Each structure stands twice: as structure tokens, then as C-alpha cells.
Amino acid sequence: MIDFTAWDIVRNLLLAARWTVALSLVAFALGGLVGLLVLFARVGRAKPLRWGAVAFIEVFQGTPLLMQLFLVFFGLPLVGVDTPAWFAACLALTLWTAAFLAEIWRGCVESVPKGQWEASASLAMNYLQQMRHVVLPQALRLAVPPTVGFSVQVVKGTALASIIGFVELSKASTMITNASFQPFTVYGAAAAAYFLLCFPLSAWSRRLERTLHVAHRN
Amino acid sequence: MSLIEIRDLHKRFGAVEVLKGIDLDIAAGEVVAIIGKSGSGKSTLLRCMNGLESHEAGSITVGGKVLLQDEEHLRALRLEVGMVFQQFNLFPHLTAGRNVMLSPMVVKGLAEAEAKPIAEKVLARVGLAEKFGSFPDQLSGGQQQRVAIARALAMNPKALLCDEITSALDPELVNEVLAVVKSLAADGMTLAMVTHEMRFARDVCDRVLFMHQGRIHESGRPEDVFASPKTPELQQFLGALS
Amino acid sequence: MAYQFDFVDVFKYTDVLARGVGLTVTLIGVGGTIGIAVGIAGAWARGYSGNRALEWLVAGYVEAIRNTPFLVQLFFIFYGLPSLGVRLTEVQAALLAMVVNLGAYATEIIRAGIEAVPRGQREAGASLAMTRMQVFRHVVLRPALQKIWPALSSQLVIVMFGSAVCSQIAAEELTYAANFIQSRNFRAFEVYFVATGLYLVLALLLRQGMRSLGGWLVFGRRA
Ligand SMILES: Nc1ncnc2c1ncn2[C@@H]1O[C@H](COP(=O)(O)OP(=O)(O)OP(=O)(O)O)[C@@H](O)[C@H]1O
Numbered sequence: 220m221i222d223f224t225a226w227d228i229v230r231n232l233l234l235a236a237r238w239t240v241a242l243s244l245v246a247f248a249l250g251g252l253v254g255l256l257v258l259f260a261r262v263g264r265a266k267p268l269r270w271g272a273v274a275f276i277e278v279f280q281g282t283p284l285l286m287q288l289f290l291v292f293f294g295l296p297l298v299g300v301d302t303p304a305w306f307a308a309c310l311a312l313t314l315w316t317a318a319f320l321a322e323i324w325r326g327c328v329e330s331v332p333k334g335q336w337e338a339s340a341s342l343a344m345n346y347l348q349q350m351r352h353v354v355l356p357q358a359l360r361l362a363v364p365p366t367v368g369f370s371v372q373v374v375k376g377t378a379l380a381s382i383i384g385f386v387e388l389s390k391a392s393t394m395i396t397n398a399s400f401q402p403f404t405v406y407g408a409a410a411a412a413y414f415l416l417c418f419p420l421s422a423w424s425r426r427l428e429r430t431l432h433v434a435h436r437n
Numbered sequence: 438m439s440l441i442e443i444r445d446l447h448k449r450f451g452a453v454e455v456l457k458g459i460d461l462d463i464a465a466g467e468v469v470a471i472i473g474k475s476g477s478g479k480s481t482l483l484r485c486m487n488g489l490e491s492h493e494a495g496s497i498t499v500g501g502k503v504l505l506q507d508e509e510h511l512r513a514l515r516l517e518v519g520m521v522f523q524q525f526n527l528f529p530h531l532t533a534g535r536n537v538m539l540s541p542m543v544v545k546g547l548a549e550a551e552a553k554p555i556a557e558k559v560l561a562r563v564g565l566a567e568k569f570g571s572f573p574d575q576l577s578g579g580q581q582q583r584v585a586i587a588r589a590l591a592m593n594p595k596a597l598l599c600d601e602i603t604s605a606l607d608p609e610l611v612n613e614v615l616a617v618v619k620s621l622a623a624d625g626m627t628l629a630m631v632t633h634e635m636r637f638a639r640d641v642c643d644r645v646l647f648m649h650q651g652r653i654h655e656s657g658r659p660e661d662v663f664a665s666p667k668t669p670e671l672q673q674f675l676g677a678l679s
Numbered sequence: 680m681a682y683q684f685d686f687v688d689v690f691k692y693t694d695v696l697a698r699g700v701g702l703t704v705t706l707i708g709v710g711g712t713i714g715i716a717v718g719i720a721g722a723w724a725r726g727y728s729g730n731r732a733l734e735w736l737v738a739g740y741v742e743a744i745r746n747t748p749f750l751v752q753l754f755f756i757f758y759g760l761p762s763l764g765v766r767l768t769e770v771q772a773a774l775l776a777m778v779v780n781l782g783a784y785a786t787e788i789i790r791a792g793i794e795a796v797p798r799g800q801r802e803a804g805a806s807l808a809m810t811r812m813q814v815f816r817h818v819v820l821r822p823a824l825q826k827i828w829p830a831l832s833s834q835l836v837i838v839m840f841g842s843a844v845c846s847q848i849a850a851e852e853l854t855y856a857a858n859f860i861q862s863r864n865f866r867a868f869e870v871y872f873v874a875t876g877l878y879l880v881l882a883l884l885l886r887q888g889m890r891s892l893g894g895w896l897v898f899g900r901r902a
Pocket residue numbers: 450455473474475476477478479480481482
């Protein structure tokens with residue numbers, strides 16, 4: 220058996236944490252893009268698109284992320300797509316993130332007064348122009364705090380990728396535990412690492428929320 | 438001895454001194470009106486008398502007992518002195534009857550069977566016997582405020598503090614509430630009420646206090662205060678009303 | 680490309696799935712009830728205990744839980760605690776992890792509900808000589824729960840979805856059952872597809888259940 224010092228544990232966890240960060244960034248960025256598309260479909264006028272968006276959101280918000288991960292991981296190979304764990308994790312997390320962000324942003328878009336839509340329509344803008352120049356700029360202010368808040372869920376969500384074998388923070392913890400027989404220390408350290416990633420985001424989101432509220436009152 | 442004695446009471450919110458030395462004696466059975474401009478400290482004075490605000494200096498004595506800020510003393514004070522609020526503050530999840538029964542049951546430990554007759558009695562006292570089972574949102578503003586009075590009465594207080602209890606009401610509902618207060622006064626209840634109803638103050642109260650910038654600026658019998666105000670501030674205040 | 684979907688091979692294992700659903704329902708039923716109770720206690724401690732140390736302790740608990748993944752919390756409890764001499768079965772560990780996790784979120788949610796109760800309500804209670812505890816119990820709690828009941832229901836659904844990872848410590852809930860079946864019949868996609876559908880249905884039932892429970896417990900108008 221190899222002797223594991225505390226430093227060995229921390230070093231290995233930090234190395235693995237890079238993959239947690241990378242996966243989070245990819246999922247959040249791509250999820251944001253897809254989420255924006257879903258949002259446009261969701262608040263637009265085309266009925267089929269709207270229903271499609273509703274169904275997308277319902278399915279991905281209404282089922283466990285782990286199941287989504289399994290279905291992608293085991294389902295894509297059936298239609299001939301080579302699916303390594305990292306790819307399945309990116310795809311599932313992206314879709315899941317997109318559903319949640321689209322729904323969060325819909326709330327923000329809908330809190331922009333109806334009059335703004337009417338006024339911009341009366342200026343002969345089309346749907347995309349209305350969104351781009353009038354509605355989204357106003358919704359954005361409201362959207363930032365909950366979006367930052369949701370990024371915490373994304374970081375935590377990446378832990379599930381360990382279950383299909385992607386080696387990030389959680390998977391590394393299990394591997395180190397199996398080699399070092401120090402579960403208490405290792406999982407404690409892993410939790411601390413997640414906390415260091417997530418807490419600043421939580422705190423930032425709360426701060427943004429507060430300033431938004433104050434600005435709102437005055 | 439007075440029921441309520443206030444000596445050199447000081448209260449500040451941050452840097453602002455809101456009460457700048459209040460001396461006040463209220464005898465048992467006395468009915469006192471407190472008038473004055475917005476921001477003069479009327480509510481703050483009343484809230485101090487119920488321990489809802491703490492004070493920095495001076496003393497408040499009720500029934501010979503000095504008000505201290507710990508929870509035990511505050512609760513002892515509140516058993517003696519009830520309060521009625523501008524916004525009624527009825528508990529929305531409870532019926533009128535339950536609003537009245539709650540405190541006798543949880544504070545005084547009465548059984549439901551003991552609290553119920555009390556609630557029926559005080560609701561009848563404010564003319565709402567038949568509204569026992571109604572929820573606050575099923576009552577008019579005037580009725581809600583009368584339930585709030587009944588709720589305070591159910592604790593059998595020695596004095597009642599009323600802070601602009603008709604200010605949130607539509608004009609046609611004001612009189613039903615004032616009539617209840619008037620009958621309480623006639624029955625010998627000690628009352629301190631902040632009010633903008635000058636006619637009512639003149640007809641019902643034994644004494645009027647005019648507050649100005651955190652002090653009791655002028656006081657006296659209503660007929661004197663209203664007919665011949667001495668200070669220019671009170672003259673101006675009354676002039677602005679008419 | 681000639682993959683033939685075969686669901687018959689999944690439904691041969693209906694009894695296994697049923698047992699899995701049974702444990703998932705038990706976990707969320709028991710864990711949910713205790714978790715909400717923890718949330719109420721936590722919200723009380725944060726706003727009504729008047730004890731600074733306790734307030735900080737609860738705030739720390741809430742932050743620690745909300746900023747770490749459920750999976751790691753579960754592993755910490757199941758694999759880590761035995762080194763402190765606390766040895767739990769798979770189901771006990773799953774239950775404890777769910778309670779601890781939900782308790783933190785429920786604390787935050789219920790606290791927000793309490794803060795939304797107008798100050799006048801508390802003052803009215805105080806002016807009737809109630810203690811802080813009495814004001815919390817009789818004046819504040821029910822209106823607060825009414826306000827946040829939908830948010831609490833959503834959180835319960837999230838925790839139920841999260842419970843899927845309890846399969847990783849071999850607690851034999853729905854996902855564990857699915858894992859077991861696919862290891863036998865090699866029909867992973869079909870099995871997880873069915874399991875996903877079952878979770879969807881369970882979530883609908885859970886929401887409906889919370890609506891009924893709320894109507895009876897917190898929205899009920901008792902004369
Ligand atoms: N909780 C508080 N925090 C800070 N300042 C306060 C607070 N409550 C009252 N004040 C300030 O204290 C002063 C006196 O307020 P108070 O409510 O006693 O006036 P009032 O005479 O009752 O006025 P009104 O007729 O408008 O009810 C005001 O300047 C007010 O802004």
C-alpha cells in the first residue's frame with residue numbers, strides 16, 4: 220500500500236478539480252447558449268416552437284439529472300455515436316443547464332411590462348429586434364443574480380459525471396479513498412474543494428440580489 | 438399614584454433623537470389624546486409605552502413597576518397595557534374568535550372552554566358577536582379594527598394604547614370604531630390615543646397632549662387647548678387643520 | 680444501426696422496479712418530513728432563538744450544505760463517518776443525507792417566508808404578551824409556510840431526484856433497481872428510460888401530495 224500524506228490527497232484532489240471546473244465552464248457556457256435558443260422559442264409567437272420549448276423544459280427539469288446522464292451515455296451508442304464519459308457529461312449537463320436557465324430567464328423576460336412589447340411593436344420592430352433592443356436589456360438586470368446563483372447548481376451537478384466514470388473531483392475522491400483508506404479526510408477535503416468553488420458564487424449572487432433590490436426600491 | 442408614569446424619556450434612532458425628554462403621568466381611568474405633526478414622535482412614544490421600542494434614558498413605570506427591557510418584564514408590562522394598531526394586524530390565518538382567544542390560551546394558559554366565553558363577551562362588547570367565525574379578510578376595515586380592540590380587551594388590560602386606529606379606515610367606517618372607544622372611555626378604561634380626530638378628542642378626552650419635535654410642547658384640558666392654544670406651534674398646527 | 684428496442688425485457692423485472700420505487704417513496708416520505716421539521720427548527724434558530732452562537736452555527740450548516748454536492752455529502756456520511764465510530768446501513772445513510780440536505784434548503788426557504796410576514800404581525804403578538812417562541816409558533820409560522828409552500832414542494836422534488844445517487848452506496852432505491860436490471864439484461868437504455876418515466880410520475884404525485892397536504896396542514900381554515 221502506498222502511504223498517502225495529507226499533501227498527496229490535496230494535490231490529487233486539486234488536479235482533479237481542474238476537470239470539475241472545465242466541465243462546469245463548458246456546461247454553463249453551452250447551456251447558456253442553448254438556453255437562450257429555448258428562451259426565444261418559449262416566449263415567441265410560434266406555437267409549435269413554444270410547445271417544443273415547454274416540453275424540453277418540463278422533461279429536463281422534471282427528471283433526475285442522473286437519469287439524463289445515463290440515457291445520453293447508454294443511448295447515443297445505440298444510434299452509432301461514440302460516447303465517451305466526458306462527452307456524455309458535457310451533453311447532459313448542457314441540456315439540463317439550458318432548461319433551467321431558459322426557465323429562469325423566462326421569468327425575467329415576463330416581468331418586463333407588456334407596454335414595452337407594445338411600444339416596440341408600434342415602432343415596427345420584429346420579434347428578434349424587440350428582444351434584442353428592448354426586452355432583453357431590461358430583463359438582463361434581473362437575470363444576473365439568479366443566473367449566477369444557478370451556476371452553483373451546475374458545479375455541484377458535475378459531481379454526477381463521476382458515476383459514469385469521468386474523473387473529476389468526486390471520482391478522484393473515491394479513487395484516492397480506495398488507495399489511502401482515509402474516507403473521512405478525503406471526502407471532507409473534496410467537500411471543502413467544492414465549497415471553495417461554490418461559496419464565492421453563492422455569495423456573489425446574494426450580493427447582486429441585494430443591490431438589485433435596493434436599486435428597485437429607490 | 439398614576440397608573441403610568443414617564444420620567445425624562447429619551448429615544449433615538451441612530452443619530453436622530455426622536456424623543457427628547459418626555460414627562461407624562463396618566464391616572465387610572467384617564468383618557469388622553471396625543472396630537473401633533475407627522476414625525477413629531479407620537480407613535481414612538483406609544484410604542485415605548487408598550488415596550489415595542491427600547492429607550493436609552495429615563496423611565497417608564499406602570500402600576501408601580503419599572504419597565505425593564507428583558508422579555509419577562511416586557512411581557513408583564515404587556516399584560517397590563519394593551520395596544521391597538523393603525524393597520525389592525527389581525528392574524529390572517531385565524532377567525533375573529535380565534536384571534537381573540539389566542540393570547541388568553543397561549544399566554545394565560547386558559548383552556549379553550551374558558552377562553553371562548555371571554556372571546557364571545559369582548560366581541561359582543563365591540564358589537565361583533567355574530568362575526569366570531571369570520572376570517573379577517575371577510576370583514577370590513579371597521580370590523581377588523583373592532584376585532585383588534587376586542588383582542589386587546591380579552592387580556593383584561595388596565596390601559597389601552599391606540600395609535601391612529603381610524604387612519605386606515607374609509608371615512609364612513611370611522612365612527613363605528615370611535616363609538617367603541619367612546620364606550621370604553623365611559624366604562625372607565627384608561628386610554629392613550631394618538632389621533633387626528635380633533636372633534637373626538639375634544640368630546641371624549643380628559644386631556645390633550647400636543648407633541649412637537651420629540652417633546653410634549655403643550656398640554657391641557659381639551660376645551661382650553663383647542664379654544665386658546667398658547668404656543669405658536671400649536672396655533673399653527675390647529676390652524677392648518679381647519 | 681439495427682438496434683432493436685426491447686422493453687419486454689425490462690418489464691420482466693417489474694417486481695424489482697416496484698421495490699425500488701417503494702424505497703424511493705419511503706426515503707422522500709420519511710426524509711422529507713424530518714427534513715422539513717429540521718428546516719422549521721433551523722428557521723426558528725436563525726430568526727427567533729435570540730442566540731448568536733446558534734444563529735452562526737445554523738448559518739454555517741446551511742452554507743456548507745448548499746455549496747457542496749449531495750453525492751459528496753452522502754459519501755462523507757456513509758464512508759467517512761464510520762471512522763468516527765458512526766456506522767450506518769445504506770438506507771440509514773441515505774436517509775440521513777437527505778434530511779441533512781433538505782434541512783439546509785428548507786431552513787433558507789422557510790426563513791424567507793418568515794421574513795415576508797409583516798412586522799406588524801409580530802408586534803401584535805408581542806403586544807399581547809406572547810413570548811418570542813409563542814409568536815413564532817402561533818402567529819408567524821403558518822402564514823410563512825403558506826407563502827413558501829410551492830417553493831418547499833419544488834425543493835422536495837429536487838431532493839427526490841437527488842436521491843437517485845443513493846444507488847451509489849447500494850441503497851436499493853429506484854436507480855439502484857435500474858442499475859441491477861441493466862446488469863442482468865444489458866438493456867441499459869430501455870431500463871433507464873422506464874426509470875426516468877417513473878421519476879416523472881413520482882414527481883407529479885409528490886407535487887400533488889404536497890398540494891393536498893398543504894391544503895390540509897397550512898392553508899386549512901379551521902374555525
Ligand atoms: N424604526 C425607525 N427607524 C428609524 N427612524 C424611525 C423609526 N421609527 C420612527 N422613526 C423616525 O422617528 C421620528 C418620529 O416617528 P413617529 O412614527 O413617532 O412619528 P409620528 O408622530 O407617529 O408621525 P405620524 O403622524 O406620521 O405617524 C420620525 O422622524 C421617523 O422617521
